[in-house]
Structures are given as C-alpha cells and as structure tokens.
Amino acid sequence: xxxxxxxxxxxxxxxxxxxxxxxxxxxxxxxxxxxxxxxxxxxxxxxxxxxxxxxxxxxxxxxxxxxxxxxxxxxxxxxxxxxxxxxxxxxxxxxxxxxxxxxxxxxxxxxxxxxxxxxxxxxxxxxxxxxxxxxxxxxxxxxxxxxxxxxxxxxxxxxxxxxxxxxxxxxxxxxxxxxxxxxxxxxxxxxxxxxxxxxxxxxxxxxxxxxxxxxxxxxxxxxxxxxxxxxxxxxxxxxxxxxxxxxxxxxxxxxxxxxxxxxxxxxxxxxxxxxxxxxxxxxxxxxxxxxxxxxxxxxxxxxxxxxxxxxxxxxxxxxxxxxxxxxxxx
Amino acid sequence: xxxxxxxxxxxxxxxxxxxxxxxxxxxxxxxxxxxxxxxxxxxxxxxxxxxxxxxxxxxxxxxxxxxxxxxxxxxxxxxxxxxxxxxxxxxxxxxxxxxxxxxxxxxxxxxxxxxxxxxxxxxxxxxxxxxxxxxxxxxxxxxxxxx
Numbered sequence: 012x013x014x015x016x017x018x019x020x021x022x023x024x025x026x027x028x029x030x031x032x033x034x035x036x037x038x039x040x041x042x043x044x045x046x047x048x049x050x051x052x053x054x055x056x057x058x059x060x061x062x063x064x065x066x067x068x069x070x071x072x073x074x075x076x077x078x079x080x081x082x083x084x085x086x087x088x089x090x091x092x093x094x095x096x097x098x099x100x101x102x103x104x105x106x107x108x109x110x111x112x113x114x115x116x117x118x119x120x121x122x123x124x125x126x127x128x129x130x131x132x133x134x135x136x137x138x139x140x141x142x143x144x145x146x147x148x149x150x151x152x153x154x155x156x157x158x159x160x161x162x163x164x165x166x167x168x169x170x171x172x173x174x175x176x177x178x179x180x181x182x183x184x185x186x187x188x189x190x191x192x193x194x195x196x197x198x199x200x201x202x203x204x205x206x207x208x209x210x211x212x213x214x215x216x217x218x219x220x221x222x223x224x225x226x227x228x229x230x231x232x233x234x235x236x237x238x239x240x241x242x243x244x245x246x247x248x249x250x251x252x253x254x255x256x257x258x259x260x261x262x263x264x265x266x267x268x269x270x271x272x273x274x275x276x277x278x279x280x281x282x283x284x285x286x287x288x289x290x291x292x293x294x295x296x297x298x299x300x301x302x303x304x305x306x307x308x309x310x311x312x313x314x315x316x317x318x319x320x321x322x323x324x325x326x327x328x329x330x331x332x333x334x335x336x337x338x339x340x341x
Numbered sequence: 342x343x344x345x346x347x348x349x350x351x352x353x354x355x356x357x358x359x360x361x362x363x364x365x366x367x368x369x370x371x372x373x374x375x376x377x378x379x380x381x382x383x384x385x386x387x388x389x390x391x392x393x394x395x396x397x398x399x400x401x402x403x404x405x406x407x408x409x410x411x412x413x414x415x416x417x418x419x420x421x422x423x424x425x426x427x428x429x430x431x432x433x434x435x436x437x438x439x440x441x442x443x444x445x446x447x448x449x450x451x452x453x454x455x456x457x458x459x460x461x462x463x464x465x466x467x468x469x470x471x472x473x474x475x476x477x478x479x480x481x482x483x484x485x486x487x488x
Binding site: 053054149153154155156157158159160162163164197198204207210211242245246249250253254280281 | 344346347348350351353354355356357359363412415417418419421422425426429437438440441442444445448461462
C-alpha cells in the first residue's frame with residue numbers, strides 16, 4: 012500500500028549511540044556518544060531507557076519546542092512490552108502510541124506519524140526508536156557474559172536511540188511517500204543469518220513501491236535498507252537483477268554495513284541490526300547529506316525480522332517485514 | 342512459502358564456513374584443559390597425599406572456581422572467542438554458563454532473578470546428565486549383573 016504526502020516534513024532529528032557506534036565511521040554525525048554500555052545506570056534495560064530519554068531531550072532542544080507542545084509520540088524497541096519506549100518517553104507529548112515492527116519500527120513510526128499529520132489530526136509528531144546490544148542479547152540469545160562463538164553471517168544489535176520530529180511546518184526535507192510492507196515467509200529459520208531472513212521482505216516492498224509509483228530504481232539518489240548486513244545486501248542486489256531485471260547500480264547501500272567499519276570492527280560480523288541501526292544512519296548522516304543537497308531523493312527501507320525465540324524452538328519459520336519511506340530534499 | 346530461486350541466490354552468498362578451524366582450535370584448547378587437569382591431579386596426589394578420586398574432585402572444584410571468577414571479572418567470554426568451544430565443553434563451560442546467567446539476572450533480585458534463571462543454560466546439562474547416567478547404569482547392570 013503506497014501513500015503520498017503533501018504536508019509532512021522532517022523538522023529535526025537526534026541520535027544518541029553507544030561505544031561500538033562511536034568507533035564506527037559515522038561518529039561525528041551523532042549528537043551524543045557514550046563510552047560505556049551501562050550509561051551510568053545499573054542495568055542494560057535502564058540504560059536503554061536513558062538512551063531514549065536523552066535522545067528526546069536533545070531533539071526537543073534542537074527543534075526548540077516545549078515537551079508539552081508535542082501532539083503525539085510514537086515509540087518502538089525490541090524489549091518485551093516495548094518498555095524502553097514506554098518508560099523513556101514518559102512525560103513527553105500529549106499522546107503516546109507504542110509500536111512493534113522489530114527492526115522496521117523506525118519507518119513504521121514515521122508512516123503512522125505522516126498519516127496523522129497529512130490527515131490533519133495532529134500538527135507534529137515525535138518518533139523514537141531504540142535498541143541496546145546487551146539487553147537484546149539477554150532477551151533473544153544467551154546471557155551477556157556467555158560469549159558463545161557465532162558465525163560470520165550473524166549481525167550485531169546496535170546500541171542507541173534515534174528520534175525525529177515530523178511536522179506540518181515546511182522544512183528542507185519532505186516526506187514524499189510511503190509503502191507499508193506485508194509479512195513475508197520464505198521458509199527461513201536461521202537466527203544467525205538475519206540478512207537472509209529479511210532480504211525477501213526488502214525485495215517485496217521495494218518491488219511494490221517501484222510498481223505502485225511507476226518509478227525506476229535510478230529515480231532515487233540513494234536506496235537504503237535498514238539492517239540486512241553484508242550477505243543480505245548481496246542477496247538483494249542479485250535477486251533484483253536476476254528476477255526483476257532491476258539493476259541497483261551505485262545507488263544502493265545497507266545501513267548495517269555503514270554504521271560500523273566491517274574490516275576494523277570484527278565483532279560485528281556481518282554488520283549492525285536493531286531498530287536503531289537504520290535510524291542512526293538515516294537521522295544523522297543521510298539527513299546531513301540531504302540538508303546540504305548532496306543527495307535529493309532517498310528511499311529508506313527498514314527491514315525487520317519478526318523473530319520470537321519461543322516460536323523458533325517450536326519449529327516455526329522466522330517471518331520478516333519491511334516498510335519503505337521516501338524522503339525528498341526540497 | 343518456499344522459494345527455490347531465492348534459496349539458490351541466497352546460498353551463493355553464505356558466510357565462509359570456519360568449522361574445521363574452530364574444531365581444530367577447540368581440540369587443542371580442550372586438550373590443554375585436560376592436560377592441566379591431569380597435572381593438577383598428579384600434584385594433589387603427590388603433595389597432599391590424596392587418593393586419586395579425591396584429587397579428581399578437587400581438580401574440578403579448582404576449575405569451577407577459576408571459570409566462575411574469570412566470568413565474574415568479565416574476561417571468560419573473551420577467552421572463549423579465542424579458544425572457541427574448547428573452554429565451553431569441559432566443566433569450565435558448565436560453571437561459566439551458570440555464573441553468566443546469574444550475572445544477567447542479578448538486578449531482578451535473588452529469588453526471581455538469580456535463583457530462577459541460574460540454570461537457564463545449565464539445566465539441560467544436569468537433567469540429561471542424570472537421565473543418561475541412569476540409563477547407562479541400567480544397561481551396565483543388565484549386561485554385567487552388578488554395578
């Protein structure tokens with residue numbers, strides 16, 4: 012389902028990250044970096060809540076808006092009961108919607124916000140996503156200190172929170188259109204190869220977005236996927252070329268491979284993942300490029316693996332979803 | 342829904358298998374753990390005039406202590422990334438799985454946290470250890486006639 016927008020703009024963005032992201036190539040574009048994964052708190056869950064809080068605080072300061080003047084806050088993260096968002100956004104805005112789209116939450120939030128703004132129900136909306144490497148390790152995998160060896164195809168949940176303020180007020184970056192993805196099951200069930208699980212969803216949403224809008228892939232200066240990693244990225248390029256004859260030449264990249272230096276930072280294996288991974292890259296570096304008119308049209312496809320350890324042990328496949336949003340510098 | 346075309350393309354972009362290298366490293370490091378353990382038994386037998394069974398038990402206790410301490414100090418996982426599963430399969434890995442799970446849940450308190458989650462990984466080892474000991478004991482009894 013593709014929707015076009017006329018009155019939705021990105022007012023400002025704020026990004027906060029952890030130590031691994033600080034060592035990555037995009038460090039100077041982030042608003043705040045922490046050196047420690049605890050961030051002065053006594054547990055990883057509380058640290059993630061603090062990340063959300065800090066990013067909102069920075070966003071409100073940058074956009075010069077009072078927290079009571081935010082009409083709606085939309086938040087999502089990976090923790091059970093999306094607690095980082097519910098606790099972290101407490102006290103901000105006049106309404107809250109919690110969403111879960113796994114790693115696709117960032118774009119899902121932006122789409123919901125854009126629809127509210129376009130319909131005229133609200134004037135502005137704040138979207139926030141977060142993830143924490145160790146709180147997700149604890150929840151989805153083994154204990155933090157266990158450190159079991161992992162294959163090279165595994166991805167690394169990024170630590171950080173990214174928020175953006177969408178509003179009716181005209182700015183230099185416009186939300187042009189969006190495509191809501193559907194749940195895809197290609198029979199994949201390897202939790203250590205999420206790129207392979209999520210690539211079909213990205214392929215499906217990208218194809219449908221191009222079909223619905225009647226555009227060619229080179230219409231966009233940059234097509235970005237959220238967190239497919241090194242291998243998922245290659246799969247997507249090959250599949251689009253072989254099956255749909257769509258050539259993603261130089262205008263395609265994956266945020267998971269951009270957030271870290273894959274040669275220097277071996278710990279991240281195939282690249283970054285998590286709701287904050289794509290959002291950290293887009294809300295900092297990409298927005299920076301768009302403001303300076305280096306690139307004009309960007310299609311951001313946030314991919315998410317709807318992964319539950321319980322159902323995986325019950326021999327179910329891992330489903331994936333991908334939502335797309337098109338941004339334009341005006 | 343299975344998509345053969347997709348699987349075909351995805352299979353050509355798999356990570357390189359490092360299983361042989363990992364198995365070799367685990368063989369060497371696991372062997373080293375065994376060698377040091379045997380050395381410890383000899384040491385205890387000679388110096389403290391212990392029986393071999395008692396010395397074996399003491400060796401296990403020493404390993405459990407060292408593994409738990411290095412987990413608590415935060416460098417066991419770094420050792421695992423170098424030594425691979427050679428450290429996880431012996432008793433050191435068992436101790437490590439319990440300590441790391443306890444550390445993860447210490448903020449939830451002693452009852453709902455540490456107590457109920459300590460055996461998250463080690464529980465399977467204990468239950469199947471006991472079941473297989475019972476099974477093999479039974480087989481041995483049926484074949485050999487005595488235990």
